[in-house]
Amino acid sequence: MRIAFLGLGHMGLPMAKNLAAAGHEVVGFDVMPAAVEAAREAGLTGADSGTDAAAGASVVFTMFQTGQQVLDAYRGVDGAEGLLSVAASGTLFVDCSTIAVDDARAAHELAEAAGHRSLDAPVSGGVVGAENATLAFMVGGSDEDFEAARPLLETMGRRVVHCGGAGLGQAAKVCNNMILAVSQIAVAEAFVLGERLGLSHQALFDVASNASGQCWALTTNCPVPGPVPTSPANRDYQPGFAGALMSKDLGLAEHAVTSAGVDAKMGMLAREVYREFAEGPGAGQDFSGIINTIRTRSGEGSR
Ligand code: NAD
DSSP: OEEEEEOOSTTHHHHHHHHHHTTOEEEEEOSSHHHHHHHHHTTOEEOSSHHHHHTTOSEEEEOOSOHHHHHHHHHOSTTOOOHHHHSOTTOEEEEOSOOOHHHHHHHHHHHHHTTOEEEEOOEESHHHHHHHTOEEEEEESOHHHHHHHHHHHHHHEEEEEEEESTTHHHHHHHHHHHHHHHHHHHHHHHHHHHHHHTOOHHHHHHHHTTSTTOOHHHHTSOSSSSSSTTSGGGGTTOOSSBHHHHHHHHHHHHHHHHHHTOOOHHHHHHHHHHHHHHHTTTTTSBGGGHHHHHHHHTOGGGO
16 A cells, blocks of 8 residues: 655654555655655655645554644645645545644545545554554544554554544543643642652652542652652653643643633643643653653742
8 A cells, every 4th residue: 555654753763664664655744855865764665745746545543743734735835736636536635743632634525526535534652652553543533444554553652542523532632631731730749749748749649649649640640759760750750741732731731722612721721731731841851851840830949
């Protein structure tokens, strides 16, 4: 099967490599020439343009930063042909970028109007998951299109969940990350409070990890060094999941919360907390580094 893979960045290149390793003919393209060169060096076929890659492919994957980039590539900009107009009728478009639910739905509509099939299939698992083919895919689109894409997604990931119709993969992603942001802040606040009250990190961990405070932000991404040796806190908060990416995803959550008219006070507070974190020192730090901001704001010297 010939597959076009567009967007060969941190996530896209290792994902494309895993498809090629499974025996598919993968034609890759990125607007950054160095990324196409890296793909060629990895043994993939590099195309001269996105439309060259998409013409003649049965499946077109996109892994870009933003919804605008996806919509522009689908439609074409400044009179140039877009991916949808060069692809053979009935081509399956699978967008793995993390973008707004509304943009994902717009992309589905464009693809459908052009006679194609389409899925939104954002991922979690980060670069390590992309390299090791252990990503989790959250997929929106029809049953038939999901089943057509499933073997390819399983080549790149460990968990593939069909969340419902158009845009619902992105919906699952923003909902999950909103939970994650709120819970990471809650865990960090609890550790700082415990410190002030004289409670050791290990004692709080031993209690909360076996009680109703248990959650991923505590038991995997523990924001203090020690209790979970593999958590980013043990390596000076190197990501992991960078504050900049959490802030981006919470921006998408804010968009969804506003357009759905939901009273999501905690989620929107977390959006503000991580926006500031990402604009400051947290952009390149793991998002569990928020604990240091909380300590600073709690006036460390006032103890
Ligand atoms: P990245 O910036 O490394 O890669 C995106 C690539 O898309 C870039 O190389 C860019 O040049 C290319 N691109 C943009 N427009 C293009 C076009 N029209 N044609 C061809 N190439 C184009 O970003 P990334 O870290 O790989 O993330 C990609 C997406 O995955 C984002 O939406 C991100 O939010 C999401 N995501 C990232 C991670 C992570 O840990 N990096 C984890 C989960 C989800």
